[in-house]
Amino acid sequence: MSEVLTGHATEPKVHGGLPLIHLKDLGKEYVTSSGNVKALANVDLDVQRGEFLSIVGPSGCGKTSILRILSGLIPHSSGVALLSGEKIGPGAGDTGVVFQKSVLLPWRTVEENVLLPIELRGKITQESRDEAARLLALVGLEEFAKKYPSELSGGMQQRAAICRALIHDPSVLLMDEPFGALDAMSRDNLNVELNKIWIATKKTVILITHSIPEAVFLSQRVVVMSARPGRILEIVDVPFAPMRDLELLGDAEFGDVCSHIRRFFKQAA
Numbered sequence: 001m002s003e004v005l006t007g008h009a010t011e012p013k014v015h016g017g018l019p020l021i022h023l024k025d026l027g028k029e030y031v032t033s034s035g036n037v038k039a040l041a042n043v044d045l046d047v048q049r050g051e052f053l054s055i056v057g058p059s060g061c062g063k064t065s066i067l068r069i070l071s072g073l074i075p076h077s078s079g080v081a082l083l084s085g086e087k088i089g090p091g092a093g094d095t096g097v098v099f100q101k102s103v104l105l106p107w108r109t110v111e112e113n114v115l116l117p118i119e120l121r122g123k124i125t126q127e128s129r130d131e132a133a134r135l136l137a138l139v140g141l142e143e144f145a146k147k148y149p150s151e152l153s154g155g156m157q158q159r160a161a162i163c164r165a166l167i168h169d170p171s172v173l174l175m176d177e178p179f180g181a182l183d184a185m186s187r188d189n190l191n192v193e194l195n196k197i198w199i200a201t202k203k204t205v206i207l208i209t210h211s212i213p214e215a216v217f218l219s220q221r222v223v224v225m226s227a228r229p230g231r232i233l234e235i236v237d238v239p240f241a242p243m244r245d246l247e248l249l250g251d252a253e254f255g256d257v258c259s260h261i262r263r264f265f266k267q268a269a
């Protein structure tokens with residue numbers, strides 16, 4: 001682990017050094033039979049190693065497109081997209097992705113689902129099984145390793161999906177509204193868990209969410225995007241220590257940061 005990684009739990013913001021992710025003048029245009037759709041324009045963003053960053057913005061502003069570009073699933077149309085100084089291209093494997101709906105395979109146990117990325121890359125070893133067990137314990141699912149997804153609640157399935165995204169030790173964890181389909185209480189609890197996972201794993205996390213309080217609760221910085229074509233309107237620093245608990249939601253300063261972002265959000269819609 002680098003010094004930056006081990007240091008981040010006590011230092012809320014890590015702005016020095018080479019960024020892990022570098023986006024410069026990034027643009028994305030989808031070519032469709034009924035014309036071109038300009039999804040993103042002039043996106044400039046640097047993300048430091050170990051940072052937790054959220055992206056909020058109106059529906060259709062290109063948030064998922066950014067995530068797909070970062071994970072190498074789709075190409076960008078213009079500008080620069082670098083991960084660890086390398087151009088991001090097809091099949092760039094150094095990211096783990098968690099989607100809104102858990103996409104666990106119903107015929108595989110939780111453990112087999114978590115190990116899937118390892119199986120696709122090569123062979124499952126005892127070491128990878130141990131790592132799966134460690135991750136499942138980290139999210140409180142150690143008792144459920146041999147169960148099938150249908151035997152788990154929605155929140156538990158998302159926790160398993162987080163383990164699967166982390167099993168190959170990616171540089172970045174990308175999350176696209178991972179808790180959007182859950183009830184408010186499960187969501188709050190998972191937010192606390194995700195904060196713990198971030199602190200325990202020291203991963204760089206990029207989270208897309210429609211919830212401003214969720215973004216503020218979890219992040220060190222919140223990126224606010226404009227309506228399509230998505231541009232960055234503002235990047236808001238969140239002034240709280242990395243370790244968070246639910247009491248923060250009632251804190252006056254927390255409310256102030258949310259209101260500050262909400263103002264940009266209104267402007268964005």
Ligand SMILES: Nc1ncnc2c1ncn2[C@@H]1O[C@H](COP(=O)(O)OP(=O)(O)OP(=O)(O)O)[C@@H](O)[C@H]1O
Pocket residue numbers: 030031032037038039057058059060061062063064065066228
């Ligand atoms: N494969 C595609 N082909 C054509 N247009 C697309 C494609 N994917 C996305 N778009 C368009 O690009 C724009 C941005 O889409 P994207 O899914 O990135 O937005 P989003 O911010 O994630 O929206 P939401 O908050 O609703 O999930 C939208 O106008 C969408 O219709």
Ligand SMILES: [Mg+2]
Pocket residue numbers: 063064065176
């Ligand atoms: Mg989306």
